[in-house]
Each structure stands twice: as structure tokens, then as C-alpha cells.
Amino acid sequence: MKKLGLIGGTSWHSTLVYYRRINELVAEKIGGWENPPMIIYSLNIKLMREQNISEINAAYLDIANKLQSVGAKAIVICANTPHMVFEHVQPQIDIPILHIADAVGQEANNRGLKKLGLLGNRPTMTGSFMQDRLKSNFQIETLIPEDKYIDECHHYISKELTQGKFSEESRNFFIRQMEYLREKGAEGIILGCTELPLLLKQENFDFPLFSTTDLHIQNAVDFILMKD
Structure with missing residues (x-):
């Protein structure tokens, strides 16, 4: 199984849904005795509420690089709105962001x-x-x-x-x-x-x-x- 990096926190309710359902669906496919390797980085929702685009872009790029450096093979952003960073972040990392x-x-x-x-x-x-x-x-x-x-x-x-x-x-x-x-x-x-x-x-x-x-x-x- 490929290791996935999750960027969550906006909000933690949806991050929880992502983590739980990914585990459940993988278990349905391969059996309940295994769970997929995932790394979760949960940031403070205050960043998105303030809507400073340059700060948001910088934060997500930093997080994406950290996830890549510890072995993530792709990144999933666990919310809709933060996908506004896609055009800024994707060209600067070597692994795909799975776009919502x-x-x-x-x-x-x-x-x-x-x-x-x-x-x-x-x-x-x-x-x-x-x-x-x-x-x-x-x-x-x-x-x-x-x-x-x-x-x-x-x-x-x-x-x-x-x-x-x-x-x-x-x-x-x-x-x-x-x-x-x-x-x-x-x-x-x-x-x-x-x-x-x-x-x-x-x-x-x-x-x-x-x-x-x-x-x-x-x-x-x-x-x-x-x-x-």
C-alpha cells in the first residue's frame, strides 16, 4: 500500500471523516487485519478564516514538503476550500496532490x-x-x-x-x-x-x-x- 499524506484541520470534523472512511474502505478491499499507512498534519483553522492567501500558500507548501520528506507518495487535502493552494503548491513538489x-x-x-x-x-x-x-x-x-x-x-x-x-x-x-x-x-x-x-x-x-x-x-x- 502506498503511504498517503493528509492535510487536515479545516475542520477537524471532516479530517476525522477522511481518516475513518479511508481505513474502512481499505479494510473492505483487503481485509480488516491491515490498515493503510497515513501521515496526518492538522493545522489551525484560524489560518483559513483569516484568508491571507500568501500565508495560506506558504503554509500548505511547507506542510506538503514535510509530508513528502517523510515518505508520502501523494497528498490529500481534507477539505474543499484549501484546494485554492493547488496551483501554487503542486508545481513545487514531486508527488501528486489528489484534487477534489x-x-x-x-x-x-x-x-x-x-x-x-x-x-x-x-x-x-x-x-x-x-x-x-x-x-x-x-x-x-x-x-x-x-x-x-x-x-x-x-x-x-x-x-x-x-x-x-x-x-x-x-x-x-x-x-x-x-x-x-x-x-x-x-x-x-x-x-x-x-x-x-x-x-x-x-x-x-x-x-x-x-x-x-x-x-x-x-x-x-x-x-x-x-x-x-
Whole structure:
């Protein structure tokens, strides 16, 4: 099995999900008597909240180099928003960063879908790291909520979900946004926050939900078990 480096902490709730599910899925493949080699670097979520891009880029590059130096063969960033560092970090290290948008794009292509709604925090919905990569690599168009609801999405995620609070109020809000995106032509919805799948379950909806967490974790497991 290949050794994986995990960069977590934003938030620790999603990092826990990554670690647990990677172990569970590997065990299902090879038997429960083994677990995959992983190195976790958990940073302080305060770094992402302050949104100093140069400091964020520098911190993630430093962490990536440390993980590479201790034998990681690939890196998984255990959240959506920190993928904003990909273009800065990837060219400066010698091991791949498994991009979360690629996991979504591959699954959407498998289903023949070309227009997806995107829910997440403000940087994820308005930034380029998810939308541009889906467009350029997979020819997938993304739709986001109306401008007047962007801040509200961000509020629920940063003030509730990343702190482990999952309320009916927030669930109903995101359901309304999903319905709006479907009316605008979305063929499915990207749950672009690693806490959103804890709030919104596929079995409660009659159209595809793309959990970036689950799809990214599956890509990580595939890499761990991939033969040279």
C-alpha cells in the first residue's frame, strides 16, 4: 500500500471523516487485519478564516514538503476550500496532490452529467479552483446560488457546520438553494463542503448529490491500493 499524506484541520470534523472512511474502505478491499499507512498534519483553522492567501500558500507548501520528506507518495487535502493552494503548491513538489474537483468530475462524466449546482462556503462557490478545473478538465458547467444568498451559505458553514452544529434551519436553507439550482438547470448538486454530506443525505433527495468528501476519499483509497 502506498503511504498517503493528509492535510487536515479545516475542520477537524471532516479530517476525522477522511481518516475513518479511508481505513474502512481499505479494510473492505483487503481485509480488516491491515490498515493503510497515513501521515496526518492538522493545522489551525484560524489560518483559513483569516484568508491571507500568501500565508495560506506558504503554509500548505511547507506542510506538503514535510509530508513528502517523510515518505508520502501523494497528498490529500481534507477539505474543499484549501484546494485554492493547488496551483501554487503542486508545481513545487514531486508527488501528486489528489484534487477534489477531479473526483467530482470523474463521477459526473461517468453519469453523463454536464451541468451541476455547487454549494459551499464563499471562497469555494466564488473562487476558480473548483469551477475552472471542472470546466477545463471535464467540460462541466457549474451553477451557484444567487448573490444575495452567498453570504448566508458561508455563515451556516463557517459558524455552524464546521463547528459540528447541524440544525433543521440550516438544512432547510440548503434544501431551498438546491431546489433553486435545479430550477436553473442543474442536473445534480455538488456538496462542496466536507460537512454538507453530514447535513444532507442522498436518500432524502430524488436527484444526484455529489459528496466531494466521499468521492475524494474513494480517489484516495484507489491511490493507496494502486499497483505501480
